[in-house]
Amino acid sequence: MRHVLFLTALALPITPLPGLADAPVILGATAVQSGATHTISVTLRHGDTGWAHYADGWSVQLPDGTELGYRTLHHPHVEEQPFTRSLGGVNIPEGTKRLVLVPHDSVHGWGDPFEITLGN
Incomplete structure (x- = not known):
């Protein structure tokens, strides 16, 4: 019996459990201009466990925190990690050199x- 308990204890940190996924992480992003607006594409990773805990969006911001757009992710991506989604029609003020992208999930914020x- 001790061996079974020991193996179970070792498996706990490795096995993803509902509600224990970390906050989402952006792995890469691009901004492509098309006319007067940009399309922002973001690749992110998150241990989505289902509807109770998943990456539910990301924000496009200026360095001062002004939000230029928000991409809502409408469902969990449990079997698709990492994944890339885009947001078109983003108006970036002239002279802007940097953007800040911030991921969001349904549990950690x-x-x-x-x-x-x-x-x-």
Whole structure:
């Protein structure tokens, strides 16, 4: 019996349990201009466990925190990790050199910001 309990205890940190996923992490992002607006594409990773805990969006912000757009993620991506989603029609003020992208999940709230530098 001790061996079974020991093996179970070892498996706990490895096996994802509902509600124990970390905050979402942005792995990469691009901003592509099309006319007067940009399309922002974000690749993120999150241990989605289902509807109770999943990455539910990300924000596009100026470095001062002004939000330029928000991409809602409408469902969990349990079997699709990492994944990339885009937000079009983002108006970026002239002269902006950097954007800050901030992921969000349904349990932890905001994750760590990810900064991108815009091309000339």
